[in-house]
Amino acid sequence: MTHLMIRGAARVRSFLERPGAGRSERGATAVEYALMLGLVAIVIIASVTILGRNLSTLFRAAAVSL
Template sequence: MRSFLTTIAARLRRDQRGATAVEYGIMVSLIAVVIIVAVTLLGGTLQDTFKQVQCSVSGGTYAAGATAGKGVCTPKAP
């Protein structure tokens, strides 16, 4: 019985599938944290860029505000 348990214990120590799954889980969570931080830091700038594009497409002139994302779109006079 003891040799049977020793064999099973040795087999479990060699099995790396669980460790690989944990490593992938850690990598995915770190990538998610990096994405969240990047979006948080660049959020205002991205919002400002999209507002500028929207204003240009509608034919207006965009004036950036003092803080990111606070610009004003003035339509062109007919």
């Protein structure tokens, strides 16, 4: 039993000591998604602001003409 544990620990150690072991693309992917989400939010806010001003002007003109 002890021999199996020592062999298992040796395998884990050799795996972790390999170059690039334990590194994951998850962190980079999460950052990329966060940046995309931020850019989409900026575009939505800008669009709503511009469109809101234009719609406000349009409805105000329609109300005045009535």
